Amino acid sequence: MNIVYSKLTRPAFIPSISEGIKLDLTKLMPHVISAIQDFGHDSVMLSVYDLTYGELLSSYGKQVTEDRKSVKQSFGFKNDTTVFLDSGGLESIKLHGRLLWNDPLDVYAFQEMAKADVWVILDHPTQPRVQVEENKRRIRETIEFARTINKIHDFSVPLAAVAHGHDQESLIECAKELARLEKVQIVAIPAREPFGTSMETKLLTLFKIRAAINEIDQDKHIHILGSARMKLWPFYVLGGVSTIDATDWLAYKANPENLSWDRHPKIVNAFCDCKVCKRFPGKTVEEICSMGPVFRLQHNLALTKLITDRIRKQLTSGNLRDYARKFNPKLYTNLMKYVPNL
Numbered sequence: 321m322n323i324v325y326s327k328l329t330r331p332a333f334i335p336s337i338s339e340g341i342k343l344d345l346t347k348l349m350p351h352v353i354s355a356i357q358d359f360g361h362d363s364v365m366l367s368v369y370d371l372t373y374g375e376l377l378s379s380y381g382k383q384v385t386e387d388r389k390s391v392k393q394s395f396g397f398k399n400d401t402t403v404f405l406d407s408g409g410l411e412s413i414k415l416h417g418r419l420l421w422n423d424p425l426d427v428y429a430f431q432e433m434a435k436a437d438v439w440v441i442l443d444h445p446t447q448p449r450v451q452v453e454e455n456k457r458r459i460r461e462t463i464e465f466a467r468t469i470n471k472i473h474d475f476s477v478p479l480a481a482v483a484h485g486h487d488q489e490s491l492i493e494c495a496k497e498l499a500r501l502e503k504v505q506i507v508a509i510p511a512r513e514p515f516g517t518s519m520e521t522k523l524l525t526l527f528k529i530r531a532a533i534n535e536i537d538q539d540k541h542i543h544i545l546g547s548a549r550m551k552l553w554p555f556y557v558l559g560g561v562s563t564i565d566a567t568d569w570l571a572y573k574a575n576p577e578n579l580s581w582d583r584h585p586k587i588v589n590a591f592c593d594c595k596v597c598k599r600f601p602g603k604t605v606e607e608i609c610s611m612g613p614v615f616r617l618q619h620n621l622a623l624t625k626l627i628t629d630r631i632r633k634q635l636t637s638g639n640l641r642d643y644a645r646k647f648n649p650k651l652y653t654n655l656m657k658y659v660p661n662l
């Protein structure tokens with residue numbers, strides 16, 4: 321099995337914990353931590369923003385800054401859990417309308433103190449309703465931040481940089497600039513970008529980014545930020561993606577029939593053959609999820625694991641293309657119009 325980074329195999333789904341989901345995590349946290357330990361993917365994504373400014377999660381961050389604990393110790397994660405530590409540039413922009421840090425070194429210093437396994441450089445996210453000139457300035461700043469960190473970093477910890485664009489072309493250009501930095505091993509692409517484009521266009525952009533990065537260095541990885549849409553996962557992997565993260569598993573219920581995420585109070589009447597649901601024969605996903613939050617979280621993680629395992633198996637045996645076609649025939653046909661050799 322091809323190890324990608326920090327012991328993760330491709331493709332891996334990284335369950336993300338963020339206060340940005342606007343859910344009261346207070347009661348949920350013990351269940352979240354145990355679900356990740358027992359049914360997770362040996363990995364988790366957290367953000368410096370939440371650990372510094374979060375209403376609940378900053379109490380874990382304080383253990384890092386004041387008690388000098390590693391982030392794993394503060395949450396109680398096992399030593400072999402891979403912790404991605406995002407900068408939280410997006411949360412900062414969303415909640416405050418601006419970046420709370422001007423210096424990427426502040427974020428970097430926290431990641432170092434927290435002893436995280438993958439460090440994501442501070443980025444300045446572009447937004448759909450912002451003037452093009454301002455978005456261009458943010459892209460330049462994102463690249464500048466990455467150059468600053470590239471100068472001081474060594475190769476001891478995998479470094480990720482988030483690409484942004486105001487359209488398809490600028491996103492591709494930004495990803496190329498970041499991939500040229502020798503210490504950046506992972507280029508992260510936000511699943512929502514380029515804004516205002518169809519899913520086909522987003523995937524085609526990803527294929528172009530992969531091709532461009534291959535010309536720079538084939539060993540550089542692509543991570544997709546924020547995509548719980550399992551129907552797209554085989555296509556991401558066809559597009560050369562190694563890892564994907566999302567927060568949806570915290571708030572919703574994974575529907576095994578259409579692989580979407582049902583919101584309360586919609587009922588998932590389907591039966592599921594994930595590791596967790598198989599323990600309760602004859603019970604629907606809804607019935608299992610209503611037994612308590614830990615069952616809902618475990619089902620979500622077990623089903624995402626089942627899907628990534630299947631994709632991994634098809635990738636290893638060289639049958640991923642056929643699998644993607646059967647998995648989502650409509651999307652495959654639409655993509656074939658543009659990429660006949662897909």
Ligand SMILES: [Zn+2]
Nearest residue numbers: 592594597619
């Ligand atoms: Zn299940």
